[in-house]
Amino acid sequence: MTGSVMGRKGLIFWLLMAVVLFLVLFPLYWILITALKTPLENISPVPSLFPSVISFENFFNVMRSGFFKNLFNSLFVAFTSTFFSLVLAFLASYALLRYKFPFKLNVVFLIWVLVVKILPPMVLSIPLYTMFTKVGLINDLWGLILVYQVYTLPYCIWMLFGFMKSLPLEFEQAAEIDGASKLKTLTHVVVPLASSGIAATAIFSIIIAWDEFLFALLFIRSPRLQTLPLKIVSFITEYETLWGDLMAIGLLATIPVLFFSGYYYKRLTEGFSLGLK
C-alpha cells in the first residue's frame, strides 16, 4: 500500500487512471456535445462523437423558455432555506453544547436529528402535503423553503455541532468576565470562531437544497415557480427528444456546482465524511 509495498507507478497504473477518467468524463462530455449539436443532429440514429456544426441554438431556446426564472427560483430557495437553517442550527448547536437541558434533551434531540437525516423524505410527505395544503403553502416558494428545513436543518445542526464541539471555552469566559451579554458573546465571539465551519456547512446545505426534487415535485404546480430539477424533469418526461435543450439546461445547472468540487474534496479528505449526505 505504501510506496514500498506497491512499488513504482507503472504502465498499468496510468492505464487504469485513463480508464477511470474516461468513465467519469464521458457522460459529462456527452452532456456538452449534445447541448452543442443542432436539434436535428441529436435525433439522428447514428450518434456522432463530435458535433458536425457547433450550434448555440439550444442555449438560446432554453433561455427563451424561462431558464432564468427557474435559475432564480433554485437560487432563491437554496440560499434562503440554507440561511434559515444556519441561524436556527447555530443557535441550537450552541445551546446543546453549553447547556445541559433536563430529561436528557441534549442526547434525545441529537439522536432524533440523526434519525431525520436518514429518514426517507417520502415517509413524511403525506402529512406534510396535507399540512401545507391547509395553510396555503402549496405552490409557493416560501412553502418550499420551509419544507426544505426537513433536509437542511438536521444537516446543519449535525455539521455545526461537530464543528463547534472543538471551540475553546476560554474566549467566551473572557467575554463574559468583560461584561458582554450572552447574545453579544454569541455574535462577536462564537460566530467568528466558528466561521469556517459555518461556511462549509452553508456550501453543503446549499447543494442539498439545489438538488432537491421530491418536495419540489409535490409542492410546486405552476411552471413559473419550478426549480431547475423540476424543469429538467419536465423536459425528460414531456418532450422526449428535445435533448439539446435538456442538456443545455443540465450544463448550465451543473457548472456552478462543479466549482465546489475542489472544496468538497478538501473537506472530505479532512475527515468530515460523517456530516456528509
Next chain:
Amino acid sequence: MKILNKRSNPAFFTLILLPALLVILFLTVYPVLNTIILSFFKNNYLSDEIKFIGLKNFMNIGSDSGFQRAFLNTLTFAAIATVAEVGLGIFLALMFFGEFRGKRPFMITVIFPMMVSTMVISAVWKVLYHYDIGLFNHILRSMNLAPVGWLIDQSQALLSIIIVDIWQWTPFAFLIIQAGLNSIPKEIFESSSIDGAGYFRNLFSITLPILSSQILLVIMLRTIDTFRIFGKVYALTQGGPGNSTETVSYFIYREGFSYFNLGRASAAALYVLIVISIIALFYIKGIMKEEN
C-alpha cells in the same frame, strides 16, 4: 460536554434552542406520528372517507404483490449498488493510494459525478440508454449485436438504473475509503513487510480490517440512500416497465399521490420506517461510539 459556568442562564439557552426544536417538531415529529395514526384508517383523499380499520392496511400492503415487488427491488438495488460501489471504491483507493503526479486534479475530476445534480445525470443517461437513437445501442448494432432495451425491458431496467447509481456514487466510496487508508500509519506496513508478509497478506490481515469502519459507514450510507431513491426512478422509468423498477419510495408516492390512498401509503411508509429504524440503530450506535 463543556458547560459554560454555574451562573449559566436557562432562559437564554431555552430561547435559542426553541426555534430549531419547534421546526423539527412540526416538520418531522408531527408527520411521523400522523403517519402512524393514518395507517390505521381507511382514508382516501378523493372520497373524503375516513374509517378506522385497525391493522388491515398493514396486512393489505404486506400481502400486496406490488409492495413486495417494490421492496424486493429496493433490496436488490441496495445490495448490487452497495457491493459494486464499495468493491470498486476499495479497489480504486488501493490503486490510487499514495502520492503521484496530478493526484489532486485527478481526484477532483473523479468526484464530479457526485457533484452533478441527480436530475442532470438521469437526463444524460436516459439519452445514452435510448433504444433507437442512444449511443449504447448504436455501438451494439455497429458490432452486429442485438440492441438492449436498457430502460424498456423489464428484466434490464432496474440494472440500468443501478449502473447510473454506481457511476454516481462510486467516487464517494472511493474518497471515504481513501481517507481511511491515509489514516493508517506507514510503520504498520513497514514492520509487516520486514516480517516477510506479501501484498495480499497485508491486504487481508491489516488493511481491510483497519478499513472496516469506513467500509461499514459507506455500506450504511448507501443502503439508507437507496431506501429514499426517488428522483432517478422518476426521471428514468417512472417505476416501469410494469413495476419492474418501482422502489418503496416510488410505491408510497404512487399510492399517496396518484391513487390518494393515504391509509395504504402510510402503512407502506411505516414498513419503510421500521426497516430504516433497524439500520439507524446500528448507524447511530456506530456514530455515538466514534463521538465518545
